[in-house]
Amino acid sequence: MKRQRAKENQPIRLKRLLCFWFTLVPLLTAQNTATASSAPGSGETFVDATQRLGVNFRYQASHTSRKYLLETMGAGVALFDYDNDGRLDMYLVNGAPLSDPTPKGTVPQKTDSQYWNRLYHQKADGTFEDVTEKASLEGTGYGMGVAVGDYDNDGFEDLYVTAYGGNKLYHNNRNGTFTDVTQKAGVGGGGWSTSAAWVDLDRDGFLDLLVLRYLDWDFDDVWCGEHKQGYRAYCHPDYFKPISPLVFHNNKDGTFTEVAQKIGLGKAGKGLGIAIADYDRDGHIDFFVANDSMVEFLYHNKGDGTFEDFGLASEVAVDTDGRTYAGMGVDFADYNNDGWPDIVVTDLANQRYALYQNNGDGSFSYSSNTAGIGQMTMAHSGWGVRFFDYDNDGWKDLLIAQGHDLDTIELNFPNLHYREPMLLARNTGRGFVDVSAQSGNIFRQGWVSRGMAMGDLDNDGRLDAVVTTNDGKIHVLHNETVTRNHWMLLKLVGHNSNRDAIGAEVKLVTASGPQYATVSTASSYLSASDKRVHFGLGQESTAQRIEIRWPSGIRQTLKDIPADQILQIDEPATSSTSPKP
Amino acid sequence: MKGRRANTGSWLPLVVVLFLCGFRGSAQSSGAFDRGLAEFRAGNYPSAAALFTDAEAASPGATDALLYQAKSLVHLQDFAGAERALRSYVLSHRDSADALYMLGFVLHRENRPAESLASYTQAAAITRPTADDLKIVGLDYVLLADYADAIKWLEKAATLDETNQDVWYYLGRAYYSKARFLEARKAFLKILELDPHNVRAENNLGLIFESSGEPAAAIDAYRRAIAWQEQTLRPSEQPYVNLGNLLMEQGQTKEAIEPLEKAVALAPNNAFCRLTLGVYYRKVGQMEGAQRELERATQLEPDNAVAHYQLGRLYKEIHALDRAQAEFDRTAELQTRAAGSQSARPNH
Numbered sequence: 001m002k003r004q005r006a007k008e009n010q011p012i013r014l015k016r017l018l019c020f021w022f023t024l025v026p027l028l029t030a031q032n033t034a035t036a037s038s039a040p041g042s043g044e045t046f047v048d049a050t051q052r053l054g055v056n057f058r059y060q061a062s063h064t065s066r067k068y069l070l071e072t073m074g075a076g077v078a079l080f081d082y083d084n085d086g087r088l089d090m091y092l093v094n095g096a097p098l099s100d101p102t103p104k105g106t107v108p109q110k111t112d113s114q115y116w117n118r119l120y121h122q123k124a125d126g127t128f129e130d131v132t133e134k135a136s137l138e139g140t141g142y143g144m145g146v147a148v149g150d151y152d153n154d155g156f157e158d159l160y161v162t163a164y165g166g167n168k169l170y171h172n173n174r175n176g177t178f179t180d181v182t183q184k185a186g187v188g189g190g191g192w193s194t195s196a197a198w199v200d201l202d203r204d205g206f207l208d209l210l211v212l213r214y215l216d217w218d219f220d221d222v223w224c225g226e227h228k229q230g231y232r233a234y235c236h237p238d239y240f241k242p243i244s245p246l247v248f249h250n251n252k253d254g255t256f257t258e259v260a261q262k263i264g265l266g267k268a269g270k271g272l273g274i275a276i277a278d279y280d281r282d283g284h285i286d287f288f289v290a291n292d293s294m295v296e297f298l299y300h301n302k303g304d305g306t307f308e309d310f311g312l313a314s315e316v317a318v319d320t321d322g323r324t325y326a327g328m329g330v331d332f333a334d335y336n337n338d339g340w341p342d343i344v345v346t347d348l349a350n351q352r353y354a355l356y357q358n359n360g361d362g363s364f365s366y367s368s369n370t371a372g373i374g375q376m377t378m379a380h381s382g383w384g385v386r387f388f389d390y391d392n393d394g395w396k397d398l399l400i401a402q403g404h405d406l407d408t409i410e411l412n413f414p415n416l417h418y419r420e421p422m423l424l425a426r427n428t429g430r431g432f433v434d435v436s437a438q439s440g441n442i443f444r445q446g447w448v449s450r451g452m453a454m455g456d457l458d459n460d461g462r463l464d465a466v467v468t469t470n471d472g473k474i475h476v477l478h479n480e481t482v483t484r485n486h487w488m489l490l491k492l493v494g495h496n497s498n499r500d501a502i503g504a505e506v507k508l509v510t511a512s513g514p515q516y517a518t519v520s521t522a523s524s525y526l527s528a529s530d531k532r533v534h535f536g537l538g539q540e541s542t543a544q545r546i547e548i549r550w551p552s553g554i555r556q557t558l559k560d561i562p563a564d565q566i567l568q569i570d571e572p573a574t575s576s577t578s579p580k581p
Numbered sequence: 582m583k584g585r586r587a588n589t590g591s592w593l594p595l596v597v598v599l600f601l602c603g604f605r606g607s608a609q610s611s612g613a614f615d616r617g618l619a620e621f622r623a624g625n626y627p628s629a630a631a632l633f634t635d636a637e638a639a640s641p642g643a644t645d646a647l648l649y650q651a652k653s654l655v656h657l658q659d660f661a662g663a664e665r666a667l668r669s670y671v672l673s674h675r676d677s678a679d680a681l682y683m684l685g686f687v688l689h690r691e692n693r694p695a696e697s698l699a700s701y702t703q704a705a706a707i708t709r710p711t712a713d714d715l716k717i718v719g720l721d722y723v724l725l726a727d728y729a730d731a732i733k734w735l736e737k738a739a740t741l742d743e744t745n746q747d748v749w750y751y752l753g754r755a756y757y758s759k760a761r762f763l764e765a766r767k768a769f770l771k772i773l774e775l776d777p778h779n780v781r782a783e784n785n786l787g788l789i790f791e792s793s794g795e796p797a798a799a800i801d802a803y804r805r806a807i808a809w810q811e812q813t814l815r816p817s818e819q820p821y822v823n824l825g826n827l828l829m830e831q832g833q834t835k836e837a838i839e840p841l842e843k844a845v846a847l848a849p850n851n852a853f854c855r856l857t858l859g860v861y862y863r864k865v866g867q868m869e870g871a872q873r874e875l876e877r878a879t880q881l882e883p884d885n886a887v888a889h890y891q892l893g894r895l896y897k898e899i900h901a902l903d904r905a906q907a908e909f910d911r912t913a914e915l916q917t918r919a920a921g922s923q924s925a926r927p928n929h
Contacts, residue, residue: 226727242920270920294920295913312909315894322887324916350760363897369830375794412728413760 045390045424045439046465049478054127057092060115061471062108062142063407064100066221067234070164070192071098072405073214073272076145076526077466077474079455080157082135083176086566087122088455088530090466092474093143093161094118102219107165108142117143117161121176126458135178141165145451145526149198149207151250153499160209162193162526167211171254187256189246192217197274197522199285200498200551201263202305206250207498210522212271212289215240225408233408237292237326242268245289264307270294275332275523277341278505279314280362283553285503285518288316290327290345296354298343313363316343316356320366325351329452329525333387334358334516335396335427339507341518344373346382346400346525349409349416353377353385353400373398373425376434380420381405384452384525388463392485392536394512395427401449401467401525419446422467422477448472455530459566461487463534468527486537486563492519495571496552503551506533510540537563612636614644621649626656642673648680655687663687678708686717694721712742716751723755731755739768746772746779753785762789778809784820791823796831800824807840818848826857834865845874852882856891863895871895879908886915 050056061071078091094117096108110116117139120128132138141163148157156172166188170178182188192214198207217240225233244266248256260266273290280286284301291297295317299307311317318324329346336342340358347353352374356364368374377400384401391397402420409416421443425432436443451468458464462479469475488508492501504519515535521528537543546558550571557577561567617632633650647670654663667684674680681704688697698721701714710718715738722731735752742748753768766789772782787802803824810816825841828834841861844854859874875892882888893908 226729228729231729238920242917268917295916312890312893312912313897313906317913318887318890318916322890322912324920378794415760 043438043440045435045479045481046422046442046477047440047480048442048475050474050476052127053476053478054129055090055120055474055476056130057094057118057120058114058473059092059468059471060095060097062095062098063471064098064102065232066101066219067224067232068098068102068219069215069217069234069237069240070142071095072234072407072470073194074142074144074450074470074526075468076143076162076195076451076528077453077468078146078148078159078521078528079453079457079466079530080148080159080521080528082119082157082159082172083121084156085122085124086459087124087126088457089122090120090128090453090476091137091146091159092118092120092468093146093163093451093526094139096142098142101221104219106219110138110140113138122457131176135176136180137170137178139163140168144193145195146528147196147198147209148521148528148531149209149502150499151198151207151209152254153206153494155499157500160187160196160198160211162189162196162211164192166190167193167196181254185248185254185256186258187211187246187248189213191243193246194272195274195522195526197276197287197520198500199276199287199502199520199522200250201247201285201301201307202249203284203497203551203553204250204252205494205496205498205552206252207500207502208250209246209248209256210265210274210287211246211248212269212274213243213245214270214272214292216243226412231408231411233406237270237294240270242270242291242294244268245271263305264302265299267297267309269297271297272328273330273345273523273525275330275343276503276520277332277518278503279332279341279358281340281505283549285551288330288332288343288345290330292326292328294324296324296327296345310362315366316354316364319352319354320369325354327354329383329385329401329523331385331387331523333396333518335387335398336429337395337513337515339514339516341516342367342387344385344387344398346385348381349379349404349413353380353382370431372431372433376425376432377423379416380423381416382423383450384467384527386452386454386465386524386529388454389427389534389536390424390463390479391426391481391483392461392487392538393483394485394510394515394536394538394540395429397427398425398432399423399452399454399465400425401447401452403446403448403450403470407448417446419448421445421447422449442475442477447475450525451527452524453527453529454524456489456532456534459489461489461534461564463530485539486541488535488537488543488561488563489566490533490535490546491531491566491568492533492548492550493568493570494550494552496554496573497550497571500531501550501571502531505549507545507547508535508537508543509545509547510537510543512538512540532566613639614646614649617646617649617653621653626653629653630657630662645670648677648683651680651683651687655683655690660687660690664691676707678704681707682710682714685714689717689721689724692724694724697721712738712745712748715741716745716748719751719755723751723758728755728759732759743771744775746775746782749775750781750785753782757785757789757792760792762793765789780806780810780813780817780820783809784817784823787820787823787827791827796827799827800831803827803840816847818844818851818854821847822851822854822857825861829857829861829864834861837861838865850881852878852885852888855881856885856888859895860891863891863898868895868899872899884915886912886919889915 075093079088119135119137121131143163145162147160156174159170161168169182171181194212196211201208224235247260249259270292276287284303289297298311300310325347340360343356345354355368355373357367381404382400387396400423404418424436426435448470465477467475494501501519517533543561548556555575613636620629630653633646636646647666651663651666685697685700719731719735738748753765756765769782783806787799790799803820806820821840821844825837828837841858855874855878862871878888889908890912893905896905
């Protein structure tokens with residue numbers, strides 16, 4: 001039905017070109033791909049399409065008897081279009097072999113192809129092919145996360161891959177290959193890096209790079225858990241000291257300068273997740289850091305290139321009782337359509353995932369319990385998380401990758417589980433309802449899920465997801481929700497702003513009301529998602545207005561845009577309002 | 582577990598008295614020693630301890646003066662002194678199970694569970710442990726965060742003496758800590774079988790109901806516990822604060838105030854009770870009361886990060902922004918100190 005609807009909206013042409021930089025180009029209508037919806041009425045909202053799509057990847061965690069914490073934390077996945085063919089490709093981060101024991105000071109290295117990171121290219125028929133070697137993206141070290149951004153504004157997405165012991169920046173050569181430019185760029189870092197985010201911190205039109213680090217950690221042979229056979233467990237992060245993040249300022253010449261201390265971001269944390277949004281709508285992008293078992297950070301951009309942590313003062317640093325929790329994944333988006341970005345943070349069982357509703361005055365209210373999230377997540381442990389509108393009804397729902405970090409958890413807590421099914425929480429407009437049980441078979445399978453990226457793999461207007469599992473295979477979750485609801489997918493192209501338009505704020509208004517989103521590739525856990533902004537429009541077939549505040553400060557308004565299309569919007573040279581297309 | 586809940590089960594109350602009641606001492610005669618015993622029996626522990634010191638000095642090793650000196654010092658909460666006396670005694674009485682069991686107990690109170698367990702192991706090789714000895718062994722494992730072994734030994738203690746309410750209580754608490762709610766419930770029900778109006782057991786049943794997502798049953802349990810202790814001389818603040826907290830969480834704001842105020846009246850120096858009442862006052866807009874209670878909570882427990890955070894929120898709401906920031910800074914400092922505070926045990 002939706003494909004039918006999409007076909008009715010044939011590509012539209014701009015009646016006139018307003019200026020060189022302002023183009024409004026509908027890229028695609030829904031494609032008739034091999035992965036199209038197939039089971040209307042079956043109740044299978046998401047279907048595991050991994051095998052069918054030709055993706056065969058297994059994350060090698062290299063578990064040892066020593067229970068090195070590193071083993072249970074990975075890894076990430078990226079969904080991005082590296083060759084600009086309009087179809088999302090996939091990059092998967094992999095581990096490395098660990099000896100048992102591993103000597104202190106070791107920086108693990110990939111020894112053979114089973115440990116390679118993998119780049120999967122999406123072909124025209126919707127299936128994927130492994131192009132890792134051709135692209136020179138095998139990677140090095142024990143990988144953790146991945147961030148996607150076009151740091152040199154050449155129109156091709158580059159990759160930053162985090163790992164234990166040092167990170168890599170891969171420049172996209174625009175021909176299907178990448179070059180390791182880490183050394184020249186000066187962004188190798190060190191220690192245990194986790195999630196990273198590309199974002200233009202100082203609005204100079206070039207993406208800077210935020211890199212979280214987890215712990216001051218080494219391969220020490222430390223016994224945690226009960227001292228008996230089979231009970232050895234991964235150590236709690238309280239056993240290790242926090243460590244400061246790395247912040248690389250883009251020098252616009254292919255090199256970067258580390259500036260964390262200089263701009264107020266040098267505070268030590270136990271960072272695992274990062275997400276960006278302008279939470280006070282002052283025109284400067286802010287960001288949230290999910291720390292494990294210590295206070296969470298909410299960094300406010302002071303507008304002069306420096307930052308200050310307002311986590312406690314904004315009441316997002318702890319839960320409603322004032323207690324810290326094991327922050328892991330995070331997303332930062334407006335789920336209640338009031339114009340103010342809200343925050344969701346995943347954590348461990350018995351803690352409840354934290355949902356903070358933005359009050360619009362610089363503070364947040366802990367809303368896990370009132371919004372229904374608290375009760376449904378009490379017994380679960382979450383990692384990758386995204387606000388997204390899976391059924392295109394105009395309300396952002398939640399998909400959460402779950403599984404405990406301790407493979408011994410059931411020995412001591414029989415009611416908790418190492419392997420857990422995914423959680424799908426539907427936003428009814430009045431709160432969230434757990435709809436996992438009626439959303440398909442994948443929600444009954446126990447996985448040790450970690451990273452999760454989201455994007456519209458088949459460009460059908462329904463968001464799909466890719467989930468990694470620790471020491472297991474990945475899962476490509478194809479969205480097969482049966483719905484007549486309309487949608488819009490916006491690809492923003494910056495010109496004064498960074499090319500990816502990361503940080504741009506989009507307001508879409510239909511007859512049913514407004515919705516808001518921020519352009520970003522970062523959020524979730526260790527992962528990078530489709531940079532295109534997705535909106536579900538419900539029964540509305542037209543967006544009355546699309547208002548964009550570009551990172552440069554330029555404002556742009558488009559009017560009366562038909563739904564069910566993928567629309568490229570270029571940043572104009574000056575603030576503007578478009579005529580009807 | 583529900584860390585925000587009142588600590589209904591300190592692991593250590595009554596153990597001193599119980600241990601000393603069951604002490605397996607023997608006595609010999611000497612002037613100072615006899616006078617020491619008389620003082621000890623009269624409850625004059627400082628003078629008893631001094632007399633036992635004299636007796637030992639006058640006739641080293643001739644009496645059990647060191648043992649009784651240790652016993653007196655335990656009454657005086659001088660565990661370091663008791664340990665010194667016991668270690669001296671054991672040097673000349675290597676096969677004294679009494680001394681070794683007592684040393685195990687003293688080391689437990691000194692928060693040295695591994696050494697305590699070593700002493701209990703030595704003692705048990707000489708004389709079979711009692712249920713109370715095994716209880717302390719179980720509590721040693723609790724201190725080591727080894728709940729599996731704690732439960733093992735507490736279960737053995739319960740088997741040894743099915744009427745020992747303390748053992749059932751600690752066993753119930755251990756199960757609760759591991760979210761084994763069904764077994765915890767059985768343990769507390771066993772106490773209620775032995776003592777049908779046991780307030781502590783009923784209060785813990787309330788916690789179990791709460792953790793199991795049965796708030797109505799929890800509220801009933803707390804209310805029963807409160808009713809049972811109404812006529813007692815020393816009612817506990819615990820069921821009151823737990824009831825008030827839960828009612829507040831359930832949105833029954835009006836009903837929450839009475840038990841929360843009662844809890845503070847019963848335990849004015851309990852920071853958790855003050856904190857909970859302060860949060861309540863803040864939520865209902867009684868800012869003066871909130872400020873008083875939250876400030877008192879931070880005075881009672883200066884290192885309580887949660888109390889500082891809640892006080893910061895209160896200051897923020899009444900627009901005392903400098904003071905709010907100071908409280909948030911203090912919270913951050915305490916939380917940062919806590920993150921990375923645990924010491925790891927190398928695998929040797």
